[in-house]
Amino acid sequence: MPKSEQDLGWKDIDPGCTVNEPGNAAQYRTGDWRSIRPVWDHTRCIKCGVCYIFCPDAAIFKNAEGYFEADLYYCKGCGICAQECITGCIKMVEEAE
Amino acid sequence: MGRRVGIENSIAAAEAIMMANVDVVAAYPITPQTHIVEHLAELVADGKLDAEFIPVESEHSAMSVCCGSSAAGARTFTCTSSQGLALMNEIVFIAASLRLPIVMILANRSLSGPLSIWNDHTDVMSVRDCGWIQVFADNGQELFDHVFFAYRVAEDPAVSLPVIINIDGFIVTHVIEAIEYWSEEQVKKYLPDFKPVNRLHPDKPITMGAFGLPGIFAEAKKNQDEAIIASRPHIMKAWREMEKVVGRKYEPVETYKLEGAETAFLTMGSFSETASIAIDRLREQGKPVGQIKLRLWRPFPFDEIRAATKGIKNLIVIDRAISYGGPGGPVASEIRAALYQEKNMPRVANFLCGFAGRDVTADDFLAMYARTEELVRARKPVREEDYVFYGVRE
Numbered sequence: 001m002p003k004s005e006q007d008l009g010w011k012d013i014d015p016g017c018t019v020n021e022p023g024n025a026a027q028y029r030t031g032d033w034r035s036i037r038p039v040w041d042h043t044r045c046i047k048c049g050v051c052y053i054f055c056p057d058a059a060i061f062k063n064a065e066g067y068f069e070a071d072l073y074y075c076k077g078c079g080i081c082a083q084e085c086i087t088g089c090i091k092m093v094e095e096a097e
Numbered sequence: 098m099g100r101r102v103g104i105e106n107s108i109a110a111a112e113a114i115m116m117a118n119v120d121v122v123a124a125y126p127i128t129p130q131t132h133i134v135e136h137l138a139e140l141v142a143d144g145k146l147d148a149e150f151i152p153v154e155s156e157h158s159a160m161s162v163c164c165g166s167s168a169a170g171a172r173t174f175t176c177t178s179s180q181g182l183a184l185m186n187e188i189v190f191i192a193a194s195l196r197l198p199i200v201m202i203l204a205n206r207s208l209s210g211p212l213s214i215w216n217d218h219t220d221v222m223s224v225r226d227c228g229w230i231q232v233f234a235d236n237g238q239e240l241f242d243h244v245f246f247a248y249r250v251a252e253d254p255a256v257s258l259p260v261i262i263n264i265d266g267f268i269v270t271h272v273i274e275a276i277e278y279w280s281e282e283q284v285k286k287y288l289p290d291f292k293p294v295n296r297l298h299p300d301k302p303i304t305m306g307a308f309g310l311p312g313i314f315a316e317a318k319k320n321q322d323e324a325i326i327a328s329r330p331h332i333m334k335a336w337r338e339m340e341k342v343v344g345r346k347y348e349p350v351e352t353y354k355l356e357g358a359e360t361a362f363l364t365m366g367s368f369s370e371t372a373s374i375a376i377d378r379l380r381e382q383g384k385p386v387g388q389i390k391l392r393l394w395r396p397f398p399f400d401e402i403r404a405a406t407k408g409i410k411n412l413i414v415i416d417r418a419i420s421y422g423g424p425g426g427p428v429a430s431e432i433r434a435a436l437y438q439e440k441n442m443p444r445v446a447n448f449l450c451g452f453a454g455r456d457v458t459a460d461d462f463l464a465m466y467a468r469t470e471e472l473v474r475a476r477k478p479v480r481e482e483d484y485v486f487y488g489v490r491e
Binding site: 005006008009010011012013014015016017018019020022 | 194195196197257294295302303304305307309310312313315316317319320323324
């Protein structure tokens with residue numbers, strides 16, 4: 001696993017600031033951008049997976065029970081899943097401390 | 098000793114580029130351009146140079162192509178001037194931050210407006226802070242020699258930075274000189290094959306030009322600054338090696354008749370040779386005058402400038418560009434900054450002259466010397482004469 005940028009001093013940076021190990025974009029917590037988050041109402045969810053297909057960040061996954069949920073490390077709270085949901089079972093709720 | 102050839106300096110420079118065996122030349126083929134890329138196009142078309150010549154639609158594309166080809170591990174060359182450099186500006190900075198060892202000859206010409214095609218240093222000063230190593234060649238021979246120097250320094254794995262060779266447009270690029278060519282053996286001995294530090298290749302995928310978040314950007318800039326500072330010993334080594342191979346000696350700061358001088362001219366580019374003539378005349382009159390020539394513009398030779406100006410009372414700095422509403426000429430501004438904390442800092446008189454091809458003769462340098470003497474006699478504080486537009490009609 002590549003180092004986090006917080007662990008890198010100026011001497012640790014490769015010439016030209018190249019990224020020589022693939023995959024370190026996975027460390028970037030885009031979930032920090034979120035102000036609203038998707039919540040699924042399982043009484044109305046038909047497990048169709050439209051939310052999973054439309055999520056632009058591939059941040060929605062299928063859990064053990066076959067329902068879909070968001071990986072909040074990456075979910076930016078864009079609301080596309082809620083917009084596209086066929087049954088309207090996804091509600092965007094305010095993030096509160 | 099190599100073969101001496103009477104030849105136009107631009108054509109000779111193109112042949113040096115051919116002898117350096119470049120792989121890619123990307124350039125915008127019309128104004129502002131010199132015979133350098135015109136002749137390179139001929140050399141490629143005639144099968145004398147095995148390289149890709151890419152005539153792009155703008156200088157912005159020229160430098161973009163250069164970044165791509167250099168990143169792929171190809172020895173890369175481009176050439177431009179004035180508005181062309183202005184148009185490629187965005188990518189010039191990127192080439193340095195990606196540490197791509199591209200070599201560019203910059204035939205120095207004025208930036209518009211008024212619209213002009215003639216020689217001064219306003220173009221190069223617009224990229225002063227671009228992060229490239231920048232040297233000035235005073236004549237055709239120095240330009241020829243510095244093609245090999247530039248590739249050797251740029252591609253040194255401990256450096257891996259792009260290099261600009263500045264040469265005065267028209268005044269040097271379009272005249273015929275006697276140039277001592279290097280032999281193939283000399284080039285081979287001096288310039289090793291290009292082994293890139295970073296290379297885009299499927300065998301070892303890497304990312305170049307990635308997004309830098311606030312958490313890493315300052316570290317990346319510090320890294321880049323340290324890299325150009327650390328290039329100094331490698332620049333010196335490349336000049337020392339050249340002295341061994343072809344017998345010509347170059348220094349970051351060169352001096353002429355500086356022994357016992359109280360006043361010194363500080364010049365950069367082809368004006369240096371004209372100023373030397375004026376200094377000969379002043380010395381004949383018994384005036385204690387010498388000359389300091391600045392060859393290495395970036396990384397800036399602070400120690401050498403401080404050593405050369407030691408004991409000098411009056412320093413006459415010639416600038417061929419201006420920072421409007423600022424501290425006058427960019428060279429004088431750097432020199433003043435370099436000397437500010439020194440004991441007995443010389444009084445710096447800054448003359449702006451030779452804009453857009455206006456001739457500056459040896460007599461003009463004599464007149465600048467006389468004007469400086471007047472200022473000294475009048476004991477005016479330096480700030481009242483921060484800079485003077487020399488020879489401008491009232």
